[in-house]
Amino acid sequence: MTADVMDQATGAGKEPAAERIREMRERINEIDQAIIDLWLERASLSQEVGKTRMASGGTRLVLAREREIVERFRAALGPDGTQVALLLLRSGRGPL
Numbered sequence: 532m533t534a535d536v537m538d539q540a541t542g543a544g545k546e547p548a549a550e551r552i553r554e555m556r557e558r559i560n561e562i563d564q565a566i567i568d569l570w571l572e573r574a575s576l577s578q579e580v581g582k583t584r585m586a587s588g589g590t591r592l593v594l595a596r597e598r599e600i601v602e603r604f605r606a607a608l609g610p611d612g613t614q615v616a617l618l619l620l621r622s623g624r625g626p627l
């Protein structure tokens with residue numbers, strides 16, 4: 532890449548920046564995959580907890596526990612954390 536040609540894939544204007552961006556994107560991809568794997572594992576566990584509880588005659592949901600989880604995410608991530616927690620809970624127990 533010459534200094535005045537933008538690299539299409541990375542959007543960078545110079546090769547050293549393009550190379551650094553490619554490296555950082557590799558790590559971003561690894562992190563995204565870890566998040567996906569953990570998301571799916573959590574959803575599966577959450578479904579299992581729900582089945583176990585209902586089979587014992589208990590409730591489908593435990594709202595106090597959901598509030599605790601939403602609060603943990605809000606405290607760590609702010610208002611977006613609330614949205615993440617709500618999506619996370621929905622992916623395990625389904626929509627309310």
Ligand SMILES: O=C(O)C(=O)C[C@]1(C(=O)O)C=C[C@@H](O)C=C1
Binds near residue numbers: 594619
């Ligand atoms: O911790 C539980 O008791 C669960 O059932 C798991 C979970 C969750 O996904 O975190 C799902 C539904 C409940 O209402 C509360 C929490």
